[in-house]
Amino acid sequence: MIVVGDREVPLLEVLTGFLSAVREALSSSSSISDSYDPQTAAATVVAVPAHAHGAQRFLTLEAFRRAGFRVTAMINEPSAAGFEYTHRQGRTLNSKRTRVIVYDLGGGTFDASLVNVDGVDHEIIGSLGLNMLGGDDFDAVLADCALDEAGVGLDDLDLPSYVRLLDVCRDAKEHLSPQSRRIPVEVAGIPVTVQVEDFYTRATPLVEASIRAMEPLVEDLDGDAPLAADIAGIYLVGGASGLPLVPRLLRDHFGRRVHRSPYPAASTAIGLAISADDEAGYSLADRLSRWFGVFREGDAGSTVSFDPILGRDQLIPDHGELVITRRYRAAHNVGWYRFVEYTEVDRSGEPRGDIAPFAQIVFPFDAALQTPGTDVESVPVTREAGPMVEERYAIDENGIVQVRITDLDTGFSRTHALSRPAVEAA
CATH class of the missing domain: 2.60.34 (Substrate Binding Domain Of DNAk; Chain A, domain 1)
Structure with missing residues (x-):
């Protein structure tokens, strides 16, 4: 059960309602509405975080099915992003560098998978992650910085005001570039400016936690040593990986072989589309992540x-x-x-x-x-x-x-x- 307004609603009911609205939007008001008919659509491929446990996987599948989608496959998000990497960055792979680490920092979870690639054949060697680390945590850090600048305590805000502040911080975070120096934010009607480096200082432990979580994927990694010789690079996907601090710290720790998807928030969706295309010939051998x-x-x-x-x-x-x-x-x-x-x-x-x-x-x-x-x-x-x-x-x-x-x-x-x-x- 989750609380929606003043009532408790089963989680499956919430998910099914949301996906039913998505299905209706696809068929009535999307860019593919002229050609999309949910009754005759050949296949729907869905993705879940690699560390999703069995109940989460089942709820996801059941919600899609109850919403009227015909689900033909479920793929872990970093595994799908591995397809997108091979499709887009295949030139970085060769006979000596056959592996890639997919670093997937989404809104609420972090996953990393070590993928072995042989042409279009992909094998997941291992997946690690943190289910309680994601972009939402960076939003909360920026909100704390803004509250300090405004001289306002968290207890001084009611819940709706804090939620609005998080939304403002999320938008400001997503517009940061490597050249950004200041972040304008409004806290309870008070305009404040947060220095980017102050925000990065507080957010650094979050990125470092993701680095510690993924390190065991590389057998001969030792401290700040460069990536193993057979790893072509680290591929950054997921909306939160767009924060400039993330590739900076990864390069400092692992070396220069860090690549970011040009569509980090859509990398998984692109990989799912590739997996659904039988003519593409991509294959995947995945493993349990728990x-x-x-x-x-x-x-x-x-x-x-x-x-x-x-x-x-x-x-x-x-x-x-x-x-x-x-x-x-x-x-x-x-x-x-x-x-x-x-x-x-x-x-x-x-x-x-x-x-x-x-x-x-x-x-x-x-x-x-x-x-x-x-x-x-x-x-x-x-x-x-x-x-x-x-x-x-x-x-x-x-x-x-x-x-x-x-x-x-x-x-x-x-x-x-x-x-x-x-x-x-x-």
Whole structure:
């Protein structure tokens, strides 16, 4: 649920309403309205941030479908931008420099992907990012600078006034050029001038955070060393990458091989168009950008252990689904599975960073507890020899995971799939 005005609205309803308006605008008042018919449109290809977790991916797909689009593919944003790079900057790639890092700083998220290119064939070697870093953060920094110049505290503004200030700062930020020295801003009716270097000083930690996040993509990168020899360059995409501070700091840190898309806000859309063109022949081998694992009960429920299931280097199938299975003999009467998606691991393999709950499945290994209507969650966990169990993990072409647990002795199973009710029993 999200709050809209004075009422709570399901997020899927908001997304569907927005995309329905987009669909109507495309067919009635856009530059392609004469030729676009949503009923007969051959395909719609959509993009999501590389670090979007399964629920976000599903909500995006479902909203497009409910709005009347026929979605044929979902691609990670930096992966799509990699297509645009090859199309536009292909001359920078050769037999010695076969890779490019796509640096995607959007309005609300940051992603970076290391792409290996062989002609029109693209393979994502890895993706890293920060889900809580984007252009909005730079707007807030500029707003803080303006408030200081005006001698106005944040508590002195009501919410609508602060939102207007952020809009003013966003517009001012997007009009900065390398030659800009001052930024005129109005705060609560007070005109002020923010020095660009003051703004850049405060914004530098944000760019440095993105640099730290992307550094592991380059194996032999050490501090301020130049890019690895096989990397043709860093390609800047996303609306927030237009801030002149961004390429300046990236060049200072990595060297001179920094290229900016001439259409940074549209690079992903151009890449999606290329991917939808069968005659272009572009191919993509992408990977999960999050680890996937499960917390399990141990020692009759007295302990909890963590088991990593899928690595973020796991390839995503280009069609259909990839299935991974595990089989073992249960050692308890009831199994508690708490599945999570996560962005980092510590040295022991435990999940860290941005951890997103995926599902909780309480599974009765004891056949007597598999009767419909049994409140399995209230049953104490005891240690006892159980049946052979199969865990089945299916990854679809959109990077969404489905989990099914089955008692191989009785055939009883429970499934968590984002496209259907959370738990099914058979």
